[in-house]
Amino acid sequence: MKGSEAIIESLKAAGTEVIFGLPGGVVIPLYDALFDSDLSHYLVRHEQGAAHMADGYARATGKTGVCIATSGPGATNLVTGIANAYLDSTPIVAITGQVRSDLIGTDAFQEVDITGITQPIVKHSYLIKDPKDIPRVIKEAFYIASSGRPGPVLIDIPVDMQNAEIDYVEGKKIDLPGYRPTLKGHKKQIRAAARAITAAEKPVLYVGGGVITAGAEKELQALAKLMKIPVATTLMGIGTFPEDNVLSLGMLGMHGTGYANYAVTHSDLLIGVGARFDDRVTGKLSTFARHAKKIHIDLDPAEISKNVLIDIPIVGDAKNVLAGLVAELKSMKRDARKTAAWIDQINTWKKKHPLSYQDEEGSIMPQFVVEEIDRVTRGNAIIVTEVGQNQMWSALFYKHKKPRHFISSGGLGTMGFGFPASIGAKVGRPDKTVIDIAGDGSFQMTIQELATAVCYDIPVIVCILNNGFLGMVRQWQELFWNKRYSETIISCQPDFAALADAYGALGITITEKKDVADAIRTAIKAKKPAVLDFKVRAEENVFPMVPAGKSIEEMIGGHK
Amino acid sequence: MKHTLSVLVENKPGALARIAGLFSRRGFNIDSLAVGVTEDPDVSRMTITVSAAEHPIEQVTKQLHKLINVIKITDLDPENTVARELALIKVKSDAGNRAEIMQLAEIFRANILDVGRNTLTIEITGTYEKIDALERLLFPHGVVEVVRTGRIAIERGQK
Ligand SMILES: Cc1ncc(C[n+]2csc(CCOP(=O)(O)OP(=O)(O)O)c2C)c(N)n1
Ligand SMILES: [Mg+2]
Numbered sequence: 001m002k003g004s005e006a007i008i009e010s011l012k013a014a015g016t017e018v019i020f021g022l023p024g025g026v027v028i029p030l031y032d033a034l035f036d037s038d039l040s041h042y043l044v045r046h047e048q049g050a051a052h053m054a055d056g057y058a059r060a061t062g063k064t065g066v067c068i069a070t071s072g073p074g075a076t077n078l079v080t081g082i083a084n085a086y087l088d089s090t091p092i093v094a095i096t097g098q099v100r101s102d103l104i105g106t107d108a109f110q111e112v113d114i115t116g117i118t119q120p121i122v123k124h125s126y127l128i129k130d131p132k133d134i135p136r137v138i139k140e141a142f143y144i145a146s147s148g149r150p151g152p153v154l155i156d157i158p159v160d161m162q163n164a165e166i167d168y169v170e171g172k173k174i175d176l177p178g179y180r181p182t183l184k185g186h187k188k189q190i191r192a193a194a195r196a197i198t199a200a201e202k203p204v205l206y207v208g209g210g211v212i213t214a215g216a217e218k219e220l221q222a223l224a225k226l227m228k229i230p231v232a233t234t235l236m237g238i239g240t241f242p243e244d245n246v247l248s249l250g251m252l253g254m255h256g257t258g259y260a261n262y263a264v265t266h267s268d269l270l271i272g273v274g275a276r277f278d279d280r281v282t283g284k285l286s287t288f289a290r291h292a293k294k295i296h297i298d299l300d301p302a303e304i305s306k307n308v309l310i311d312i313p314i315v316g317d318a319k320n321v322l323a324g325l326v327a328e329l330k331s332m333k334r335d336a337r338k339t340a341a342w343i344d345q346i347n348t349w350k351k352k353h354p355l356s357y358q359d360e361e362g363s364i365m366p367q368f369v370v371e372e373i374d375r376v377t378r379g380n381a382i383i384v385t386e387v388g389q390n391q392m393w394s395a396l397f398y399k400h401k402k403p404r405h406f407i408s409s410g411g412l413g414t415m416g417f418g419f420p421a422s423i424g425a426k427v428g429r430p431d432k433t434v435i436d437i438a439g440d441g442s443f444q445m446t447i448q449e450l451a452t453a454v455c456y457d458i459p460v461i462v463c464i465l466n467n468g469f470l471g472m473v474r475q476w477q478e479l480f481w482n483k484r485y486s487e488t489i490i491s492c493q494p495d496f497a498a499l500a501d502a503y504g505a506l507g508i509t510i511t512e513k514k515d516v517a518d519a520i521r522t523a524i525k526a527k528k529p530a531v532l533d534f535k536v537r538a539e540e541n542v543f544p545m546v547p548a549g550k551s552i553e554e555m556i557g558g559h560k
Numbered sequence: 561m562k563h564t565l566s567v568l569v570e571n572k573p574g575a576l577a578r579i580a581g582l583f584s585r586r587g588f589n590i591d592s593l594a595v596g597v598t599e600d601p602d603v604s605r606m607t608i609t610v611s612a613a614e615h616p617i618e619q620v621t622k623q624l625h626k627l628i629n630v631i632k633i634t635d636l637d638p639e640n641t642v643a644r645e646l647a648l649i650k651v652k653s654d655a656g657n658r659a660e661i662m663q664l665a666e667i668f669r670a671n672i673l674d675v676g677r678n679t680l681t682i683e684i685t686g687t688y689e690k691i692d693a694l695e696r697l698l699f700p701h702g703v704v705e706v707v708r709t710g711r712i713a714i715e716r717g718q719k
Contacts, residue, residue, distance in 0.1 A: 119578060120585050124628040127573060144628060178570055178631040302622035305615075 003131040004033035004162040007095070010138035011039065013170055014093075016066050018042065018057065018427055020050035024070020025110065026097035029162035042427065042456055045448040047074050049420040051081020052446070054092045056421030059407045060382055061428035062215070064091040064146045071097045072110030075156075076117065080414060082152045083121040087411025088236060089209065091150035093141050098158040101129065115156050123151030131164035139171030148181030149300045150213060181299060185316030185324055193271075193295045193312050194328040198335075200269035200293075202342045203229045206252065206281075209236030209410070210274015210298060211318045212403045217241070219322035220273065226329060228336045230346055232260040234275050235395055236410045242401040249346070250355070253281035254546045255392040258353030261544075261552040263346055264289050272296040274318045277307040278411075279548075287551040297321045353544075355396055363537040364513050366390070366465040370397040373435060373463060376520045381433040382407065384422035386442030387415045388472035390465045392542040394437040405432075416445025422460040423453050433461070433524055440466040441490055450503040453529035461523045462531045464496060467538045475541045479556070500531035509533045562591070563617050564643060564713050567606040567624065568632040571597065575629040579606060582627065586620050588612060592645075592710030603631065607712045636713050643713035646683070647691045648673065652702035653680040661701060668694045679704060 001009070007030055011019070018040045023031040034041055044050040047069040054065025069078050075096040085092045099108040115125045124144050126137045134157075141153040197203060211220055217240045224231050224247050231241040232252040241248055252260035264270065270292040275281070277296075282288040285307060296303070296310040297318055304313040314321050357367045370393050373381070379399050384407040385391040391408055400406050407425055409417040422436035436443075443464055453460055465471075474488040500507030506526045510519045510533065523530035543557025569575045576595060583590050591609040598605050610617070621633050636643075653661055653676075661680055665672055670684035684694055688711060695706065 115574060116577070119574075119581050125574070129573070176628060179628045300626070302619065302626055304622075306619060 001166065001168045002029065002033065002162065003134055003157075003164045003166055004029040006131070006134045006166055006168045007138065007157070007162065008033045008037045008039065009168055010135045010171065011066065012037070013135075014138060014142040015063065019066045019068055020044055020053040020057075020424065021068030022047055022050060022070070022074065024074045024097065026071045026099060026159040027068060027162070029159060030068065030095075030097065030157070042452060044420070045451050046446065047077035048081050048416065049446055049449045049452065051078045051092065051094060052084065052414075052417050052420035053424035053427070054094070055081060055085045055090050055417075056384065056407055056424030057428040058090045058092055058424075059421070060404055060425035062404065063428070064093055064142055065424060066093050066095070068095045069097070070110070071099055071114070072112050075112060075114040079118060079121070080412075082118055082154065084409055084412045084414045084417055085152040086121040086123070088409065089150050089213065090152070091145040092152045093145050094152060094154045096154065096156050097162075098127065098156045100160045101158045102160075104158065115154065118154050121152070122154050125154040125156070127156045128158065128161045131161045131166045134161070134166070135169060135171040140174055140176065143174050144176075144179065148179075149210075182301070182315050183299070183317040183320055185297070185314045185321035187324075189312060189314040190321065190324045190328055193314060194325055194332060196269055196293055196295060196312060197227055197229075197271070197325075197329065198332060201338055202267045203227070203269040203271060203339060204249070204263050204267040204292075205229050205231040206234075206264065206270055206272045206275055207231055207237040207240050208234040208273065208275025211237060211240040214274065214299075214318035215403075216274070216319035216322050217403050219319055219326060222326050223322055223329070226326060226336065227334070228339045228343060229271070230263055230343065232256070232264060234278070234281055234410070235408055237275060238395060238400045238406040239403040243399045244401065246343075251395050253552065254283065254548070255396070255542050255544065256552070257355055257396070258544050258555055259346055259349040261546070261555060262349050262353075265551070265553040267292045270294045272298070273322065274298060276303045279307075282307065283546050283550055283552040357540070357543075360537055364510065364516060364534055366393050366467065366534075366536040366540055367397045368513065369463060369465060369516055369534050369536060370394055370437060372516045373437065373520055374398045376517055376524070377433050377435070381405070381435050382425050382429060384408070384418045384425055384434065384436045386418040386436070386438045387413045388439045388442060388470065389467070389475065389540070389542050390437050390439040390442070390471070392472075393465065415439070415442035419443060419446050419460075419462060420449050422462075423449060423458050426458050426460045436460060436462045438462050438464045439471060440464055440468065440493060440496075441470045443496075447499070450500065450505055450529065450531070454504040457528065459527050459529055461520075461529075463520070464531065464533050465536050466496070466533050467536050467540065468493070469538060472542070474539070478539070478541070479545075480547065496531050496533040500529075506530035507533070509535070511535045561613065562609060562611050564636040564638070564641065564711060565608045565610065565621065566634045566636055566713060567608060567630060568598070569604050569606060570629040570631060571602050571604050572629050575604070575627075576606070578627050578629065579624065582623055583608075583610065583620065586623060588616070588620055592708070594710040594712045607710070609711050634715070636715065640716050641713050642716060643687060643711050644685055645688055645691055645709055645711045646685050647695075647706060647708040649682045649684065649695065649698060649706050650679050650704040651682065651698045652678060652704060654678060657701055661698065664694065664697055670694065
């Protein structure tokens with residue numbers, strides 16, 4: 001069979017059901033083979049969209065997302081999406097076409113060194129030099145992308161490799177001597193952690209996306225409930241612990257809740273699970289959780305003591321380690337009432353510094369829109385976000401309860417991620433209401449994918465919190481740069497509802513508070529792609545906020 | 561402090577670029593780098609010397625481990641390691657100083673590889689420090705060119 005057919009066969013053998021992509025000269029053979037296959041391919045309008053769709057699909061389903069682009073500009077258009085997947089550790093396999101092998105290195109038409117360009121932002125990459133390698137490489141790529149700490153893998157395939165005739169032999173057993181993720185936690189370390197937990201009076205669980213990857217939410221909840229430990233999540237960890245539970249502290253960090261940040265600051269034991277002590281979480285490193293002993297459970301040994309010195313490191317998969325920890329604790333003499341006074345203290349903080357915002361007569365408050373989305377969907381939707389204020393309000397004002405139901409660009413903070421990611425999420429979870437809570441700036445970065453959503457009848461709902469600003473940057477300018485709004489006013493805007501209509505989607509403009517819920521309901525009922533343009537209060541800020549580089553208890557705003 | 565990292569890598573395209581790239585991306589300067597195949601033709605050994613403190617070295621080692629093609633990394637303990645480097649040094653030489661240079665070479669157990677009309681080319685094997693010492697002594701004569709391989713090192717056998 002031809003190399004191109006071997007690619008399709010290998011993708012299917014790896015469990016691929018859907019592909020996002022856009023063809024070009026050097027992937028015509030691959031697309032020709034695709035033409036006869038039963039794989040669903042979604043033709044995008046820009047390759048960045050394909051990468052984000054694969055990413056959103058992966059986050060919503062836990063499966064590996066796949067995207068295809070041609071060489072040169074097609075491949076470089078994937079770069080932002082690959083970096084995004086790398087920084088948030090999501091499993092995607094990106095396939096790029098490459099110029100003919102004998103032309104490589106000659107600056108041939110549409111030749112770029114895409115394995116070189118993406119080298120620092122992939123988990124691994126391949127350039128196929130022998131068509132016989134295709135099945136093995138694709139098998140390895142899926143294994144690498146989805147195992148251990150997941151991440152993007154790129155496979156660059158010269159066009160002559162696709163055209164070559166090969167005997168297709170399914171990829172053999174995987175043999176990667178340099179790749180053996182540690183899954184089981186060290187027994188002794190687990191015991192040490194258990195002892196520290198029983199000794200603690202003011203423990204806090206600090207939970208990140210690793211818990212979602214590991215599917216460890218049950219184990220996490222068991223641990224928290226067994227020992228009555230309050231839980232703060234990172235942006236990536238949202239959904240691992242139901243926010244309506246009394247032990248939930250919501251999100252911590254730069255835009256975390258006051259009580260989460262106070263709890264971490266005053267804790268005597270911090271238990272980090274699948275989180276990486278990112279600067280958006282820790283603020284000033286020297287003061288972060290300065291009274292606490294620190295346990296860190298993570299699959300990636302390179303994250304241990306990278307930013308914050310760890311007392312009890314446990315390298316392993318969160319599900320394994322947490323289950324081991326719960327079992328160990330159950331076998332020990334323990335007293336969960338030890339944290340009662342701590343929980344009281346936290347409840348006092350919750351009363352004193354609740355998440356709040358001030359209503360303004362005649363305005364739609366952006367936080368209110370998010371709360372209405374929560375009410376109308378009964379907290380059951382998959383919420384995808386763009387980047388900026390919209391993202392933080394979505395994180396804070398929707399009560400998240402389940403993993404894989406909050407999808408947001410954390411590490412890279414990619415404006416334009418949300419909308420294509422929501423399309424990918426909806427493709428993976430057609431049973432779910434999928435809502436992209438967007439900013440007017442971000443949405444315009446990948447708005448062309450409206451065509452994709454309409455064309456394939458993918459009914460995602462974009463809720464633009466339209467403030468007429470690159471709002472988050474404007475907020476920094478207001479607070480730290482004397483309100484000098486340099487290039488953050490985006491007054492020249494399309495009529496988003498009319499634009500949606502032109503694409504064949506439903507478009508509604510909402511200017512009155514009383515119409516907010518109705519618009520959301522109408523969009524859900526319409527069962528087609530929809531854009532809701534909520535004209536919200538323009539100069540509203542996200543509070544609380546920890547200024548960059550400050551200690552996380554030095555919050556501004558959000559105090560009553 | 562100077563560290564000598566001995567890294568076993570799968571002999572795969574791009575492996576060297578990935579490793580070198582990782583050092584520069586994480587802000588390290590590689591002092592020397594030597595690569596060659598091992599007793600197993602599918603596996604190469606890279607000997608990398610870098611100057612850095614303990615914590616950053618530990619970080620970069622962990623990051624290196626994450627590269628799929630990297631099989632094993634050892635931060636060689638200088639106490640328990642023999643290390644060598646090879647250098648070729650071309651030095652200005654005429655009838656006036658030839659004898660003196662040849663004598664220096666002999667003291668260092670270096671070989672004369674080539675005698676030119678106005679130059680001598682010396683081959684020396686030894687520790688980093690030994691090569692530096694010879695270079696310093698040759699300097700006043702006018703060193704035209706120095707080519708060094710970078711350090712290779714191996715752990716001592718069990719005592
Ligand atoms: C691709 C990209 N460019 C620039 C930025 C910097 N940035 C962060 S938030 C933001 C403003 C986003 O504006 P909008 O989408 O309207 O969201 P808002 O903050 O107003 O809710 C900008 C420009 C970014 N994160 N991503
Ligand atoms: Mg905006």
